Amino acid sequence: MRWVALLAAVAGHCLAAESPYPSPKAINSSTLLVIGDDALSGPEQLLVGTLQGITSRARPLVFRNSTGGARLWLAELQQTWGVSVESVPSVEALLKRSRPAFEGGYVLCNASSGDSVLAAVTASSLLGAVAVDASLQTVADSAGLEQVFDARNQTSMSVIRLLNGTSSGAVLSSRVAVLQAPSKLCCLWDYALFATAGAWYDPSMSDPTSRAILDSMQPGWALLGWGGSEKQTVTAASTRAGWVNAADWARNLAPLAGFRAAEPMAQPNALPPSLPPAPARKHTVAFLMTDGDNLQWLLNDFATGPAWWGSPQRGTVPMGWTLSAALPRVAAPVATMLYGQATVRSGPGSACDVFVAGPSGAGYAYPDLMGGEALATFAAASRTAARAAGLGVVNVLGSTYSAAAADAMAEGMDGVLWYEFDPYDGLHGSVSFSSQGVPVVGARFMLWEGYDTPESIAAKVATLSTDPTSPEAYSLVVVHAWSSNVTQAAMTAKLLEAQSVDVVCPDELVSRVRAFVRHA
Ligand SMILES: *[C@@H]1O[C@H](CO)[C@@H](O)[C@H](O)[C@H]1NC(C)=O
Ligand SMILES: *[C@@H]1O[C@H](CO)[C@@H](O)[C@H](O)[C@H]1NC(C)=O
Ligand SMILES: *[C@@H]1O[C@H](CO)[C@@H](O)[C@H](O)[C@H]1NC(C)=O
Ligand SMILES: *[C@@H]1O[C@H](CO)[C@@H](O)[C@H](O)[C@H]1NC(C)=O
Ligand SMILES: *[C@@H]1O[C@H](CO)[C@@H](O)[C@H](O)[C@H]1NC(C)=O
Ligand SMILES: *[C@@H]1O[C@H](CO)[C@@H](O)[C@H](O)[C@H]1NC(C)=O
Numbered sequence: 126m127r128w129v130a131l132l133a134a135v136a137g138h139c140l141a142a143e144s145p146y147p148s149p150k151a152i153n154s155s156t157l158l159v160i161g162d163d164a165l166s167g168p169e170q171l172l173v174g175t176l177q178g179i180t181s182r183a184r185p186l187v188f189r190n191s192t193g194g195a196r197l198w199l200a201e202l203q204q205t206w207g208v209s210v211e212s213v214p215s216v217e218a219l220l221k222r223s224r225p226a227f228e229g230g231y232v233l234c235n236a237s238s239g240d241s242v243l244a245a246v247t248a249s250s251l252l253g254a255v256a257v258d259a260s261l262q263t264v265a266d267s268a269g270l271e272q273v274f275d276a277r278n279q280t281s282m283s284v285i286r287l288l289n290g291t292s293s294g295a296v297l298s299s300r301v302a303v304l305q306a307p308s309k310l311c312c313l314w315d316y317a318l319f320a321t322a323g324a325w326y327d328p329s330m331s332d333p334t335s336r337a338i339l340d341s342m343q344p345g346w347a348l349l350g351w352g353g354s355e356k357q358t359v360t361a362a363s364t365r366a367g368w369v370n371a372a373d374w375a376r377n378l379a380p381l382a383g384f385r386a387a388e389p390m391a392q393p394n395a396l397p398p399s400l401p402p403a404p405a406r407k408h409t410v411a412f413l414m415t416d417g418d419n420l421q422w423l424l425n426d427f428a429t430g431p432a433w434w435g436s437p438q439r440g441t442v443p444m445g446w447t448l449s450a451a452l453p454r455v456a457a458p459v460a461t462m463l464y465g466q467a468t469v470r471s472g473p474g475s476a477c478d479v480f481v482a483g484p485s486g487a488g489y490a491y492p493d494l495m496g497g498e499a500l501a502t503f504a505a506a507s508r509t510a511a512r513a514a515g516l517g518v519v520n521v522l523g524s525t526y527s528a529a530a531a532d533a534m535a536e537g538m539d540g541v542l543w544y545e546f547d548p549y550d551g552l553h554g555s556v557s558f559s560s561q562g563v564p565v566v567g568a569r570f571m572l573w574e575g576y577d578t579p580e581s582i583a584a585k586v587a588t589l590s591t592d593p594t595s596p597e598a599y600s601l602v603v604v605h606a607w608s609s610n611v612t613q614a615a616m617t618a619k620l621l622e623a624q625s626v627d628v629v630c631p632d633e634l635v636s637r638v639r640a641f642v643r644h645a
Contacts, residue, residue: 144510145300145347146454147320149383151184159199159210160219162191162376167310168236168258169216172265174311175246175255176219178318178379180226185383187223189376193425198381201462206384216261220268230273231257231265239307239326244279246303246314246324251284251294256314281325282334289323297323299343304350304358305373312374312421316349319379328353330361339365345502347451347488349378349420356546359489360524366499368488370451374421381424381456388513390453390460393469394479396632406591409599409627411634412572412614413481413520413542415549416606417447418489423459432610440468442615443477445631447520450482450510460514470630479630481542482511483520485534491546492534493527504533511538518542518632526552526567535559540635542601543567548576549603556596556638558645564638569600572617574608583620593641599634 160173173189180186188210190199202208213219229252234245236258245256254273257265262272276284288294301320304327305313317324327335330352344366351373352358362369372378414433416422429435434446452460463480470477485492486507492500511519517539523530524546535541536559543565545551552567559565570577570585577585582602590597604614618628629637 144454144506145345146382146451147301148385149181149184152383152385153206154185154383155208157188157202157208157210157380158186158213158219158222159188159190160213160216162189162195165216168261170311171236171242171256171258171314172216172261173219174314175249175318176223176227177377178315179229179249179253179255180223181315181319181379181383183226185380186226187219188380191376193376194428195376197428197462198377198424198458201458202384205461205465206458217264217268220265220270224269227255229253229255230271231255232274232276233262233272234258234276236310238277240280241277242307242310243281243324243326244284245276246317247281247284248274248276248279248288250318250321250323251288251297253295280334281323282337285323285337295321297321297341299341300346302338302342302346302348304348304352309373312376313350313372313378315377315379316372316375316382319382328357330357335361342367344499345506359491360494363490363492363494366495366502368485368490368503370449370455370488371419372421375424377424378420378455381458382454384457386453386457386461388453390457390464390513390515392464392480392515393467394477394630394632396636407593407598407625407627408586408589408591409629409634409637410586410602410621411443411445411629411631412602412604412617413445413631414447414604414606418449418484420449420451420455423449423452424456428463432612433606434463436611438611438615439478440476442611442618443475443628443630444479444611444614446478446480447483448480448514448516450487450507450514450516453513454510464515474627474629477630479632480516481518481520481631482507482514482516484522484544486511486519486521489522491524492521492530493523493525495530500530500533504536507534508537518635520544522546522549528557531557531565532559535563535565536561538563539632540639541565542631542635544603549573554596554600556599556642562639564635564642566599566601566635566638568603571603571605572609572613573603573605579613579617579620582617583624586621586626587624593637594643596638596642599638599642601631601634
C-alpha cells in the first residue's frame with residue numbers, strides 16, 4: 126500500500142499539466158444501449174445516470190435519448206462514429222442487459238433529500254455502485270443487485286469520512302469534483318462516477334464540505350457542475366488552481382467522454398499561411414459569441430437554437446464562436462459535429478464560422494487570480510487543450526486585466542481575446558503584445574442588452590481609425606448569447622459593410638493585428 130501511495134504521489138506531481146479528465150479503459154464503442162429519458166422519473170434518472178457513469182469507466186455503454194441535444198449526439202455517433210444502437214425499454218431491462226459490464230451493487234438513498242442524493246452519488250463513486258431510491262429498491266433487487274451501503278441518512282461529508290481511502294472504498298479523484306444542486310436528479314451524476322469524483326453542493330463555496338473537497342484538489346483540476354453565483358464559484362476554483370466546466374444540465378457526458386477523435390482535431394477553417402498585404406485604410410471588425418465554455422449549453426440547445434448555431438443567418442456573416450477547449454476530452458462528438466457543419470471561408474470577406482478556445486482556456490477561470498505556479502499550470506493546460514481541439518486563439522475572461530496573466534495565456538497561442546468580468550469590453554479595444562509578440566486584444570463593443578446595438582456600433586466605428594498600423598483600427602465585438610444573437614451580428618455586419626469596414630472572423634482579426642499593428 127505504501128509503495129502504491131508513493132507512486133501515486135510522484136505520478137500525481139508529474140501529471141499536473143496533463144488533462145484532469147479521465148478516459149475509459151477502452152476508447153470508443155461500436156454499440157450503445159439506449160433508453161428513452163423523457164419518460165423517466167427523477168429517481169430513475171439518478172439510477173440510470175449512475176449506471177452510465179460506472180459502466181463508462183470501461184467503455185461507453187449506456188446512452189439516454191431525450192428531447193434536448195441527446196438526439197443530435199446519437200445521430201452523430203451513428204453517422205460519423207459508426208455506432209449502432211440497441212433500444213432498451215425500461216430501467217429494469219437496462220439493469221439486466223448491462224450485466225456483466227456492471228457487477229457492482231447499489232447504494233440505497235432518499236431521492237427527496239438533497240443530502241442523501243449527494244451522499245449516495247459520492248458513495249457510489251467510491252464503491253462502484255449505482256444509486257437507488259427506496260422506491261426503486263425492488264427493481265434493483267429483482268435485477269440481482271445487492272445493497273452495499275445505506276445513504277438515506279448520510280451526507281457527502283459523512284460518506285467521505287466513512288469510505289474515502291478505506292479498505293472498502295476507492296480514493297476520491299483529486300483532479301475532478303462535481304458541484305451540483307441535488308434537485309437536478311437528471312444530470313451530471315454519470316460524470317461524477319466516471320471520474321470517481323466527490324459530489325457536493327454549497328453556493329457559498331466555504332462550508333466544511335467545500336473546504337474538504339477544495340483542499341484535496343491538485344493544481345490543474347476541473348470543477349464540473351455549477352454553483353450559486355458565477356463569480357464566487359469561479360473565484361473559488363481559480364484561487365485553488367482549478368477551473369470550472371459548467372455542466373449542470375448535462376446528460377450523457379460520461380459516455381460521450383469515452384469517444385475520442387484523433388488529436389489534434391482540425392477545425393475546418395485554417396487561415397492561409399500568408400495574409401494579403403495590409404488593406405488600405407480600412408477598419409476591421411470581428412464578432413465573437415459568448416459562453417461556449419458552457420458544456421451543458423453545447424449539449425442541449427446551442428446547436429439548434431435560432432439565436433445561436435441554429436440561426437438561419439449563420440453562414441451569411443463572419444462569426445466567431447467560443448468553444449470549450451475541454452471538448453475533445455469530454456464530448457468529442459460535439460466537436461466533430463460542429464466542425465463538420467462550420468461555414469468554411471471561401472475568400473476575402475466571405476462568411477465563416479471560426480471557433481476560439483474559452484473562456485478562459487481549459488475551462489472557466491480568472492487567471493489574474495492565480496499565483497505563479499497555478500497560472501503556469503492553467504496556461505499550460507489551456508494551451509494543450511486548445512491545440513488538441515484545433516483552436517489557436519483563446520478568449521480569456523479575467524476578473525480584471527493582468528499583464529502577467531495575459532502573457533502566460535498567450536504563450537504558444539496565436540492570439541488572446543481578453544474580456545473583463547464586468548463589463549466584458551472594459552479594455553475598450555486596447556491592444557498589447559505578449560513578451561513573445563502574441564497579440565492580446567481587448568473587446569471594444571458589446572452586442573448585449575443595455576450596451577451597444579447594431580446602429581450604435583456602426584456609428585462609433587465610423588469615427589474610429591482606418592489606419593491598419595493603429596490598434597484603433599480593430600474592433601472585437603462581444604455577442605452576448607443570452608441577450609443578443611447571430612441576427613444582431615448579421616445586422617451589424619450589413620451596416621458596417623455599407624461603410625466599407627472589413628468584417629472578418631476573429632482569427633483573421635488577430636493575424637491582421639499581429640502583422641500590421643506597430644509594436645516594439
Ligand atoms: C430518440 O428519440 C427520438 C425522438 O423521441 C426518436 O425519433 C429517435 O428514434 C430516438 N433514437 C433512438 C436511437 O432511440
Ligand atoms: C426523505 O427525505 C425527505 C426530505 O428530507 C423527508 O421528508 C422524508 O421523510 C425522507 N424519507 C425517508 C423514508 O426517510
Ligand atoms: C434516519 O435518522 C432518523 C433520525 O435519527 C431515524 O429516526 C431514522 O430511523 C433513520 N433512518 C435510516 C434509514 O437510517
Ligand atoms: C480522500 O482520501 C485521500 C487519500 O487518503 C486524501 O488524500 C484526500 O484528501 C481525501 N479526500 C477528501 C475530500 O477528503
Ligand atoms: C475513435 O473513433 C474516431 C472516429 O471514428 C477515430 O477517429 C479514432 O481514431 C477512434 N479512436 C480509437 C482509439 O479507436
Ligand atoms: C435577436 O435579438 C434581438 C434583440 O435582443 C431580438 O429582438 C430577436 O428576437 C432575437 N432573435 C433571435 C432569433 O433570437
